[in-house]
Amino acid sequence: MENLPRPIVIPTDFSVVSQYAIESAVPFAKLSNTSIMLVHIVKKTSDILMSTEKAEQEARNIADKFGVKVQSIVREGSIFTVVSEVADELDASLIIMGTHGIRGVQKLIGSRALKVIVKSTVPFIVVQDAPKKSTIDRILFPVDYKKECREKIGWVYYVAKLFDSKVHVLTSSPKVLFWTDRKLQKGLKTNLIFTEKFLRSKKIDYEIVHAKGKSSFSKETLKYAEKIDADMILITTTKHISWVDYMLGTVEEGIIANDANIPVMCINPRKSKVGSFSATGG
Numbered sequence: 001m002e003n004l005p006r007p008i009v010i011p012t013d014f015s016v017v018s019q020y021a022i023e024s025a026v027p028f029a030k031l032s033n034t035s036i037m038l039v040h041i042v043k044k045t046s047d048i049l050m051s052t053e054k055a056e057q058e059a060r061n062i063a064d065k066f067g068v069k070v071q072s073i074v075r076e077g078s079i080f081t082v083v084s085e086v087a088d089e090l091d092a093s094l095i096i097m098g099t100h101g102i103r104g105v106q107k108l109i110g111s112r113a114l115k116v117i118v119k120s121t122v123p124f125i126v127v128q129d130a131p132k133k134s135t136i137d138r139i140l141f142p143v144d145y146k147k148e149c150r151e152k153i154g155w156v157y158y159v160a161k162l163f164d165s166k167v168h169v170l171t172s173s174p175k176v177l178f179w180t181d182r183k184l185q186k187g188l189k190t191n192l193i194f195t196e197k198f199l200r201s202k203k204i205d206y207e208i209v210h211a212k213g214k215s216s217f218s219k220e221t222l223k224y225a226e227k228i229d230a231d232m233i234l235i236t237t238t239k240h241i242s243w244v245d246y247m248l249g250t251v252e253e254g255i256i257a258n259d260a261n262i263p264v265m266c267i268n269p270r271k272s273k274v275g276s277f278s279a280t281g282g
Contacts, residue, residue, distance in 0.1 A: 006093040007037040007071075009122070011083050014040070014058060017098030017128070024127045024263060025096045026066045027134045031162050035069035036062065037090060041082050048074050084120040096125045117266050118237050123155055125232075129261040133231075136163040140230040142221045142255075143195055144172045145187035148236045152267040153198050156234055159265070160204050165231070167206040169195055170224050173213025218255050226260050233258075234265040 008025045012018040022036070029036050040055045042048055055072035063070040075082045087095050097116075117124045141156050143149055160167055171192055192208070199206045211220040225233055235255055256264050 007035045007090055009037050009039055009083065009087045009090065009092045009095045011079060011095070011097050012038045012040050012055070012058070014054065015098070019098070020127050020130045021096045021098035022062055022066075024098075024125065024131045025094075026068055027131075027136075028094060028096075028162070029068045032093065034093060035071065037086070037092070038062075038070065038072040039083060039086050040072065040074045041079055042074060042076050045076050048076060080116055081119070083116055084122070087120060087122040092122050094125060095120060095122050096127065098127050118268060120268060123268075124266040125263055126256055126266065127261075127263045128258075131263075136165050136231040138228055138230045138232075139165045139167050140170060140221065140225045140228065140233045141167050141195070142170050142172070142217065142233070142235060143188070143191050144217060145184040145191065146236070147187070149191045150194050152234055152236045153195055155265065155267050157198070157202050157204060159232065159234070161202075165205075167199060167204055168224070168228055168230065169199075169206055169208045170221055171208065171210050172217040173211045173220075221255060222258050222260065222262075225258070225262050230262055232263050232265055234267065236267050 008029055010018070010021045010025055012021070022038075025036050028034075036059075038055055038059055040051055042051050052072075052074045055074050059070040059072040062068070073086060075086065083095060083097075086092075117126075136159060139156060139160060141152075156167055159165060169192075172188060196206075196208065209224065211217060211224070214220070215223075221233065224230075233255055256266070258264070
């Protein structure tokens with residue numbers, strides 16, 4: 001197989017939602033001058049040959065339609081392991097995955113399949129619908145008290161630079177979440193200062209809005225995303241579940257399967273790179 005320059009991996013079952021992921025990947029591929037790798041997963045070895053022919057034809061169709069470089073891989077196994085394995089093998093830049101609406105998200109991205117995202121060293125973009133446009137003009141970046149929050153700021157920078165986006169920083173409300181814990185209050189303040197300093201130093205257009213604290217942070221995040229007509233929400237998956245998460249629920253559970261079908265970029269709390277760019281802010 002030809003050596004590819006950090007491709008964008010797209011799991012495909014040749015469905016409509018897979019097409020949504022492909023359409024979402026095209027602008028990333030063009031702007032970053034990279035390629036798309038389709039990954040089709042089969043249950044039996046005997047299905048590989050027929051599926052390979054279908055996947056290769058699909059790749060040719062996409063390349064002809066969108067003018068991007070596309071290849072395909074067919075593997076036997078489970079989506080819970082194969083996607084991240086292929087992404088690691090190819091040193092992929094992104095994984096973009098389509099889902100079948102809310103029911104599909106709950107089936108694929110819920111308590112079982114969040115493992116697909118959490119196991120990966122590569123950022124996931126989860127889409128539920130066809131992209132409304134080829135640009136990402138507004139990125140919503142929720143900031144809370146967790147240390148992992150700072151690990152996604154580099155990816156905000158990457159996407160914002162790629163698409164010349166404005167970043168809308170939404171902070172959780174200390175009035176509701178942290179009224180009894182000074183350590184959590186300090187964590188929120190530290191993350192907000194870090195975020196603002198970073199965005200200003202990188203000359204990224206941004207604004208900061210404070211959640212009102214009238215409902216859960218995930219609900220307020222989605223409400224604000226709809227208000228500004230966000231093109232993407234960027235979150236960090238929870239690495240360690242704390243007592244706060246047990247009480248309030250992790251933010252990603254409420255955001256990934258959003259009713260507005262806004263794409264969600266999920267970053268795992270670990271160091272990663274985009275080309276020579278360190279996603280931790282280097």
